[in-house]
Amino acid sequence: MKPIALAAALAALSAAQAGAQNVRAGAEIYRSYCATCHGIEARGGGPMAEILAIDTPGLTRLAAQNDGVFPLLRVMRQVDGRDPMLAHGGVMPLFGDYFEGGTVAVMGPGGQPILTSQTIADLAAWLETIQE
Template structure:
């Protein structure tokens, strides 16, 4: 049932002109998603100082340092897998995203750091593009 709903929404988005699989990542839209869904914990600038960070058991990491902590290479595959739930962070309470099926569709392919395609949801691809753009 959930897959049928997702396919229906994907078809509707396609009919409205929203690009489907293989579309370019939209870092600007990813920034808007980050502000809406992630900034409360991770901070508007992604450095970990969100308004809820003070009450969390573990302080959110500085997401602008992901590439620096990975030898200068942005860990695209790892970031996408953590956001889409394939590699869940326990600090997130389990599988991400915590926002229901919002990030489930439409599908998009993004290149991992080794060039291999990663299939994920388009909003997650946009979030990953924004995170890559804010690396220090």
């Protein structure tokens, strides 16, 4: 790739990443789609928890359980189905299409761009802010 084209591509990626995450939108997404299982305060034990086959984990200690580093990639992979959990059945079955589309780049832990939907980027950004 020519240096000018590479610079333009990197600039476009940086611009896309800079506006990629909206924490306020992530909080609303969580309340609407996740709190039923993970609890309104993201500590587990939401109203649906007792009828699920597995315990719904709290989500406020993800960083603490990962040597103090928020596991951004793992969170996004579990939500979008690339790293399926039993309860989620792969792609989030209850929300399917809502969590797809509007692709954005989010900087990964090593500085590499990770492509995900705007919804998942916003949700992950909010989850990162509530870590204890």
